């Protein structure tokens with residue numbers, strides 16, 4: 001199924017509004033033609049001084065058709081726009097639902113600005129698919145067929161002239177202009193993507209750019225991208241307007257042909273003169289719904305490209321193949337054992353294996369510390385457990401469950417996580433804590449703040465975007481407070497206290513160990529303090545385990561861990 005067919009399927013969820021819009025459009029179109037036809041007939045008829053009641057009937061018909069046209073036009077606008085906004089809403093939701101499971105792998109391939117351009121720009125472009133591609137041709141066809149049938153009762157030749165005008169304005173001219181538009185459109189999309197990428201980079205990197213005095217040059221680049229985009233948009237709009245104007249010109253030429261042919265038929269007695277004005281008026285109005293056809297292929301192409309761009313992201317096979325069918329959506333609420341069997345992993349785009357081959361076991365309820373040099377793969381291991389990344393080969397078992405068959409949500413449900421970088425939302429401390437559960441009481445949240453040594457914060461304390469108004473240590477403690485409040489029996493802590501002073505760190509660890517007494521616990525740490533009460537310590541280097549054992553065992557062995565410890569002690 002092509003991307004556009006998928007959009008069509010989503011669109012047809014709004015069948016009711018679409019049908020009403022088409023019916024109203026048809027009534028508006030035919031009543032408009034009827035209104036002008038009746039006016040033309042009325043003008044001719046009144047010249048013959050008909051009986052008074054004939055004039056009354058004709059003027060009433062004209063008035064009635066005027067009213068029907070206005071009402072139907074209103075209905076058409078109302079239902080077509082209502083359908084459009086609902087369709088856009090459905091589209092955004094569908095796109096987001098497909099996009100979220102692909103995070104974070106998606107950022108290996110697409111920059112956030114590009115994704116933003118697709119979510120905002122491409123979805124926005126698709127509003128034209130319904131408003132200008134899908135239903136106007138339907139309405140136009142219905143109105144035209146009925147008008148041509150009506151006209152052919154009076155003159156087949158004039159009906160044929162109208163038919164020719166129809167082909168020119170709906171097929172030939174739009175096709176010619178669309179060829180030019182395809183070239184322009186590609187450039188516009190490219191420029192829009194570039195501009196959006198630049199804007200997000202300048203926005204996110206604003207502070208660094210300022211500190212490194214790079215802001216003016218970046219701003220200059222941004223402005224030149226913006227100018228390029230604006231110029232391309234001008235060219236694009238000029239092409240659209242030229243197409244519409246030329247189409248309008250052809251409709252007038254058609255009307256002149258109708259007048260000429262009609263006059264000829266009247267003088268030859270092939271058409272009654274009283275109908276001439278009516279037929280000319282019909283030719284002037286029947287092309288009204290044809291005007292949007294001038295831009296039909298342009299919008300058709302735009303919709304096709306936009307839908308392809310949207311679906312190429314969410315159906316990218318390099319992400320999908322990682323997402324094997326998950327059949328288990330719930331894990332037992334117990335401390336799990338974890339087993340890594342011959343796992344191999346490489347980040348997308350990296351030439352070197354991040355984890356060449358690794359196997360080990362963590363019993364249920366055990367406390368494990370993972371230590372090692374920076375870049376040795378410690379955080380990667382946590383990401384693999386969380387299914388934020390997927391192993392290339394090998395298996396990870398959660399108890400008896402092969403995690404490739406377990407959904408990510410089921411794993412997250414049972415895990416309390418504090419990563420190196422945590423996100424803080426704009427709002428209050430309460431909003432940020434409620435991430436751990438929306439039903440949490442104030443007492444529970446205040447107790448968690450106390451355990452994380454943040455008792456000086458009230459739940460109403462404001463938090464700025466990304467926690468800008470919190471210190472590094474406060475951010476870490478807030479993340480730990482969230483972990484205290486979360487449910488789950490596996491703790492994954494990645495350098496959770498790296499910004500804290502030794503005393504606070506010790507107090508918080510005490511609280512964490514108390515809380516996690518029955519749970520499986522994994523701590524990634526640079527610092528080698530407080531590790532003597534862990535059940536096992538894993539020392540990693542270049543993605544592999546170089547040493548493993550209890551604190552005592554490793555110290556007695558006097559190899560990697562011992563040497564790291566000696567270096568650390570000498571630096572303290």
Ligand SMILES: Nc1ncnc2c1ncn2[C@@H]1O[C@H](COP(=O)(O)OP(=O)(O)OP(=O)(O)O)[C@@H](O)[C@H]1O
Nearest residue numbers: 347348350354372373374375376377378379380381
């Ligand atoms: N998103 C990523 N894309 C590509 N490579 C990555 C990514 N994240 C990490 N790496 C690479 O994978 C390797 C292991 O990184 P990882 O973050 O697991 O190390 P670490 O031991 O946790 O380091 P640190 O102690 O500094 O946090 C590094 O060489 C790193 O450059």
